Amino acid sequence: MQLSNTSQYAVRIMSYIANSSQNKLYSAKELSDILSIPYKFLTKIMAELVRSEYIISVRGRDGGYKLSKPASSITVLEILNQFNEFLDSKDCLLGIGKCDGKNKCGLHDQWAKPKNMIQKMFKNTTLNELDGDNFKL
Secondary structure (H helix, E strand, C coil), X not given: CCCCHHHHHHHHHHHHHHCCCCXXXXXXXXXXXXXXXXXXXXXXXXXXXXXCCCEEEECCCCCEEEECCCHHHCEHHHHHHHCCCCCXXXXXXCCCCECCCCCCCCCHHHHHXXXXXXXXXXXXXXXXXXXXXXXXX
């Protein structure tokens, strides 16, 4: 299982802004350079984050982006859901199509418990918890 590039980048962007200087505004160029995210891709993600009201955009020469609410109130799951990264999907882990109690793949029963644990982890992890000296973004 791997998150889409859009979701990965969105979580990295939000985490970086959350765990850096709280009052600083970050330009798209600055975020693109620091996080090694292609500029055009980053601006599309930022537009969606602004539209969904997770990020505030301040225009002007000294403008930039900042979080719209405290990092402790934004979960990783909220960000993933914003980018249609639905972890409760019935899509088969092996790519066979729909996988549920009636149409099981060979890994269905073994995958159920780890899948629930991953969902719980994303639901219970806030942006301010994605910080540390040994973490890379």
